[in-house]
Amino acid sequence: MTPTEARLPQRNNLYGHPAGVATRLFAFFVDLFTILLLFTVGGHVVSFVLSIVLGSDVHLSDSSLASSLALLLWAFTYCAYLLSAYSCTLGMAAFGIRVVRLDGEMLDTRHAVVRVLAFPLSFLVFCVGFVFIVLRRDRRALHDVIARTAVIYSWEARSANLAFLAKRAPNRDRH
Amino acid sequence: MVESATEIVQAVAYEVTPMVVGALDVNGVVERVDIQAIVERIDVERVIDRIDLQLVLERVDLNALLEEIDLNKLMERLDLDQLLARIDVDAIIERTDLGTIISRSGSAVMIQVVDGIRSQGIGVDSVLHGWVDRLLRRGGSENDGAPAQLSPSAERFE
Numbered sequence: 001m002t003p004t005e006a007r008l009p010q011r012n013n014l015y016g017h018p019a020g021v022a023t024r025l026f027a028f029f030v031d032l033f034t035i036l037l038l039f040t041v042g043g044h045v046v047s048f049v050l051s052i053v054l055g056s057d058v059h060l061s062d063s064s065l066a067s068s069l070a071l072l073l074w075a076f077t078y079c080a081y082l083l084s085a086y087s088c089t090l091g092m093a094a095f096g097i098r099v100v101r102l103d104g105e106m107l108d109t110r111h112a113v114v115r116v117l118a119f120p121l122s123f124l125v126f127c128v129g130f131v132f133i134v135l136r137r138d139r140r141a142l143h144d145v146i147a148r149t150a151v152i153y154s155w156e157a158r159s160a161n162l163a164f165l166a167k168r169a170p171n172r173d174r175h
Numbered sequence: 176m177v178e179s180a181t182e183i184v185q186a187v188a189y190e191v192t193p194m195v196v197g198a199l200d201v202n203g204v205v206e207r208v209d210i211q212a213i214v215e216r217i218d219v220e221r222v223i224d225r226i227d228l229q230l231v232l233e234r235v236d237l238n239a240l241l242e243e244i245d246l247n248k249l250m251e252r253l254d255l256d257q258l259l260a261r262i263d264v265d266a267i268i269e270r271t272d273l274g275t276i277i278s279r280s281g282s283a284v285m286i287q288v289v290d291g292i293r294s295q296g297i298g299v300d301s302v303l304h305g306w307v308d309r310l311l312r313r314g315g316s317e318n319d320g321a322p323a324q325l326s327p328s329a330e331r332f333e
Contacts, residue, residue, distance in 0.1 A: 014297060020296075020297065022303055023296035023297060093294075096293045097290070134303065
């Protein structure tokens with residue numbers, strides 16, 4: 001046992017293991033909901049404020065192109081900021097997963113931005129980029145491969161539900 | 176001679192004592208006694224110190240005592256409304272850190288809920304990836320492809 005490993009608490013769970021496709025999908029849906037909810041609420045607030053300032057009714061949704069661009073910009077900001085600052089989005093935090101660099105370090109702004117920009121590529125050709133998660137042993141999607149990142153479980157299973165998973169972990173003594 | 180004198184005195188005492196006692200006004204005597212002064216002169220703490228409470232308790236058959244108590248009758252006698260009216264509930268609540276207790280129990284419930292949801296997610300992950308592993312005829316995929324540095328470095332996120 002190396003000094004580094006000696007300092008680590010003994011873990012009998014999936015902490016630090018690559019996250020699976022279902023957890024990542026659930027986290028994605030939470031993020032999608034959050035982005036749309038905040039965008040809708042924010043849009044109404046901005047419309048209301050502009051209506052008061054300009055003295056006439058302003059509906060941002062009237063311009064679909066501007067709305068779409070604003071939504072894309074907002075989604076990019078939401079993901080890139082949270083990933084670079086906390087290595088996870090709200091959905092990821094809810095489901096106990098994080099994005100890390102291949103060397104195990106937290107994401108920096110560059111990695112976060114590259115990952116967010118590469119994310120839409122995973123949707124191309126019948127979402128083949130996401131199939132990577134299932135097919136690859138390290139469970140990295142296309143955008144993870146491009147950004148040189150990985151998604152891991154970042155919580156300790158306190159529930160007895162995970163006992164069967166902990167038993168299956170092959171090298172759990174390392175954690 | 177002394178014995179006969181003693182007998183005479185005793186005989187006289189037997190005869191006289193009931194007459195003297197009968198003539199005495201006991202209530203009057205008691206009234207004239209300052210009981211309060213006597214009580215004040217008694218060193219109660221010293222008396223209590225002399226009592227071996229352990230010995231007393233050992234002699235008391237508490238089970239028998241409790242069996243004799245009619246709790247229903249006792250409860251009937253209790254005026255609970257009056258008792259509760261005397262309790263300053265606000266003061267008790269102020270002394271107990273109710274806010275902290277509620278927030279702690281709330282946090283515990285939230286942690287349980289979040290853990291439960293996460294566990295479900297991991298359970299589905301395990302099933303899905305298990306199927307794929309079997310389909311691709313490869314061994315368990317837990318951590319197989321994870322960079323070795325991930326787990327130790329992930330420690331920093333705690």
